[in-house]
Amino acid sequence: MGNMINIVIDTIGGDNGASVCVKGAVKGLENNKNVKLFLVGHKSEIDSLLNEYEYDKSRVEVINATEEISLNEAPVKAVREKKDSSLVVGLNLLKEGKADAFISAGSTGAILAGGQFIVGRAKGVKRTPLAHLLPTAAEPSLLLDCGANMDVKPEVLHQFAQMGSIYMQEVCKVDNPRVALANVGLEEEKGNAQVKAAYALLKKDESVNFVGSIEARGIPYGKADVIVADGFIGNTIIKLYEGLSKVILREIKGAFLSSFSSKMGAILVKKSMKRTLKKFDASDKGGAPLLGLKGLVVKIHGNSKEMEVISAIDQCVSFVKNDVSGKIIKGIEK
């Protein structure tokens, strides 16, 4: 039991309800024999959902929490006041050391606020970025910060680079990850004051494989493994990715329906097209960890299905096993 990895799953807050969480949890237990899960939410509902499955009962604990935090609530206020919400109860398990990781499909704002106020930043960490894998024509790139921190200093971007580099190396097994700074041009003198100063810091840091700036047009080609940006830029990038791929996909579908011959053609290209377009669905790359907290908090998409829950569990196992938190703290102390 000493090497057990304890993971909390918040079963409230996702668009698809507790059933996908429970289904994903049962599969996650099968895949990872050293995992114990805390399922937090409406106990009676979770219990009856669990009854549908065969699973190792010694590795599941259901914890009752009945309050819900909606997407429209002011996050900080909700986290402070709703003590019996699944989010707050779950994050407290992390804080008290009873769990190593926490997964939620709930409100991003509330998860960020809860991460900060309940779990807290690890020693030496200036800000905690939300790190998201972006689909590209090559391998996925880790983009951080995707929206947790506005207005950050250059030293914060420097830390994001260090954290992202460690994450890609340890969790995604990318050797010597290429770290790039999101910028408006490739030359060193390009950018705003914040980015220019961060460039200078990154250039001096030998612990990071800094490959210079990346222009937004280079991101979809997969020219870097880690892309560093402040939360405003990162959020703009990830949301434009999402919106533009969706709109282009919708327009293509419309084009297919525009004539008889294109409808016939669509039947023939459907399979290979689908594979291609799925590749660029940014919502489909699993969970986004909030790096640099005292415990691991992973945000999964609001409309996550059991597959995302399963891969988030795998992600947490890999994160905890490889002591990514410890390595991040060590990495940024240097």
Added chain:
Amino acid sequence: MGNMINIVIDTIGGDNGASVCVKGAVKGLENNKNVKLFLVGHKSEIDSLLNEYEYDKSRVEVINATEEISLNEAPVKAVREKKDSSLVVGLNLLKEGKADAFISAGSTGAILAGGQFIVGRAKGVKRTPLAHLLPTAAEPSLLLDCGANMDVKPEVLHQFAQMGSIYMQEVCKVDNPRVALANVGLEEEKGNAQVKAAYALLKKDESVNFVGSIEARGIPYGKADVIVADGFIGNTIIKLYEGLSKVILREIKGAFLSSFSSKMGAILVKKSMKRTLKKFDASDKGGAPLLGLKGLVVKIHGNSKEMEVISAIDQCVSFVKNDVSGKIIKGIEK
């Protein structure tokens, strides 16, 4: 001759050489009987290209300028030192009042620097944004600033909103254009310090139809006519647009070639697909004016063909005829 609109075309600097400029110029003269053109560049080359066409010789003047400013040169230095470059000679015609507008496919940095140092800002204008039409699923949206100004104050974003609104109304004939602020969320309290302060200014300004914030994911749907951002964000948006549409298009082409049946299907969907994807080519929306200068400077894409030259001429005519510069100055004085 009193109502003649004088437009300079820089024939050096574009990827396709002087021939597309001359071809576009001749067509532009045909379309606009009240236009006179100054073609600046290698005189002998321009003269021999002009010889191929029938055109109203009284409305064309060729001006010799032989120096070239390459994309790799430091813009400010190049503009200061290369007095006989087509860019500097052309912009001086604008400065001296001999011309009303200037069109160039040359280095963006040099055009921005030349616009600032040679032409100069109009009275009351704090910063001059590069304004670009973005393709969307609905009508194109004007994005400004696309990269001319990093690190700007909230009052500058406010002015960008005023200028963009006037431009869309007068040049693109959009009635009461919806102006939105590029942001990370829709609620008023969202954003970084700069954007939150700009939000407050725009909310109070009754001369602008401010519709609030727009998230990047909403941009491709065409939810606003004018999108206001600082040059860092705007540049990120336009370049990601360009890169992502190109990569998705490339992947789709790859998917079409992946099997025999998809190859057959591709033949049938080709025509309607092409139309759809062309719609999202951000490089294909004509020229980007640098708003707020004492004269009109329009940057067209480096790889522009004669069509872009023709539409840039039309754009300049519309701009000058409707006294957009005058209206911008009046609009921001209020």
